[in-house]
Amino acid sequence: MTANAQSALTFDDVRTALLQGREIALIDVREEDPFAQAHPLWAANFPLSRLELDAWERIPRRDTLTVVYGHDDSGDLAPRAITVLRSLGYTDVHALEGGLEGWRAAGGELFRDVNVPSKAFGELVEAERHTPSLSAQEVKQLIDEGADAVIVDARRFDEYHTMSIPTATSVPGAELVLRIRELAPDAATRVIVNCAGRTRSIIGTQSLVNAGIPNPVAALRNGTIGWTLAGQQLDRGAGRRHPDARPETRATAQADARRVADRAGVRRISLDDIGSLQEPGRTLYRYDVRTPDEYLAGHLPGFASAPGGQLVQETDHNAPVRGARLVLADDDGVRASMSASWLAQMGWEVYVLDPIPDASRYVPGPWKRAQPEPPEVRTVDAAALAGWLAEGPQDTQVLDFTTGVNYVKAHIPGAWFALRAQLAQALQAVQPRPRRYVFTCGSSLLARFAARDAAALTDIPVYVLEGGNAAWIAAGRPTESGETRLASPRIDRYRRPYEGTDAPREAMQGYLDWEFGLVEQLGRDGTHGFRVI
DSSP: OOOSSEEEEEEHHHHHHHHTTTTEEEEEOOOOOHHHHBBTOOOOOOGGHHHHHOOOOHSTTOOOOOEEEEEEETEEOHHHHHHHHHHHTSEEEEEEETTTHHHHHHHHOOOOOHHHHHHHHHHHHHHHHHHOOHHHHHHHHHHTOOEEEEEEEOOOOOHHHBBTTTEEEEEOGHHHHHHHHOOSTTSEEEEEEOOOOOOOOOOHHHHHTTOOOOOOEEEETTTTHHHHHHHOOOOOSSSOOOOOOOOHHHHHHHHHHHHHHHHHHHHHOOGGGGGGGOOOOOEEEEEOOOOOHHHHHHHEEEETOOHHHHHHHHHHOOOOOOEEEEEEEOOSSSHHHHHHHHHHOOOOOOOOEOOOGGGGOOOOOOOOOOOOOOOOOEEHHHHHHHHHTHHHHTTEEEEEEEHHHHHHHHHHOOOOOOOGGGGGHHHHOSSSSSSEEEEEOOOSSOOOOOOOOTTTSSSOOEEEEEEEHHHHHHHHOBBSSSSOOOOSHHHHHHOOOOSSSSOOHHHHHHHHHHHHHHHHHHHHOOOOOOOOO
């Protein structure tokens, strides 16, 4: 297959590119929930609703071979997405012939859930390396007996804070090799690694095994899901964080991590030589894999924040161009090497900055995403909107394009939840027809793009709330909660069976059963390119 001006590429074209290791972005432009129900292994979710906000950041090279599919209740989204991508400067964009059904009909394997490449890889690691694990009942007995054991939670801190295993300490995945000797200095101390389900427990445990930690190490089998299914209680609101690494333990961890990275085939490059990787026709992602707080305090220009454990867990989101190059940075020589060791095993060409750049080259503050300038639109401030709303819905209707989760938490009284990609249907659902619409979202950015879209759909004037919902709340204006008015279905986010504290037991067990079948699915698909050291 060669990139050309054809309007559609086939299943065989895409599969060939994946097998040859060529750069390709296969993107599903549906909302996240329908995406999670069925998609190819290497498809990345790019909801049409947010395409302008995400494309430049996630597909940085404008001549990347990009293949688009997505059909929902409002019709085929691919032609609209292709138009948007071409307006953003992308030059090699094609529809997937037959869309998702064409993929299925051609014999292509379809996967459920999100972050599937990483989760499937984790299952393959356990199958090939026989990663040690303990059941929830066994871990509970160790806790009850006061055994010499430490439990470390490899998820993000906010996930850990929501629900955790009793006595556990938050040590996000990339931090494990760097920090574990501070928590378990005695080699006889048992170390137990958990996450919500399976993947980060497996990868975290195997990281410690690969690094040669002398302690006995095991994953909590099936994580907090397994704990809950065993009828055991989780803690809420825990706040135990990992300690800092002392110089002597840091030096040991550096040597361990480098050895693992070398075995995995990780390459090394100096900061000044990165330019050699930016060849025509090659995509380069650059990530700082330290904690978010460290990143904000100071980071290398051009490096986005992607804490290493989550980068390995969510590789399809961070690097949707399969076949791209990745460069990882840290300030300790441990976290980048360990994260890179896993990415290399997942088939990525990955580099670690070596030597570690001097901190004098850091800049503080958050990452500024690459995005087009928002459209010029008519706006209204919070005070004026409050006055309009007092006149009644016959005069003003508010459409809120924030996430469904945030809408349920708090929204302007009377506002309707709407998906930008389904704007035509949402406008029909909003009744009564007003004298004017006001569009909002969290910050007003997405609402501005929606307001531009509305010009082709209605002759009713459309305004955007200046500063969005954040400005409304900051002004002390009232809000309401719940699914009070849905002009679109809440399909923008897939509810993970392992998140929160109220998932049904059958959903949790179904999720585990699905994970157990991923290795078999990888075999049928045949495009993964994984190898386990």
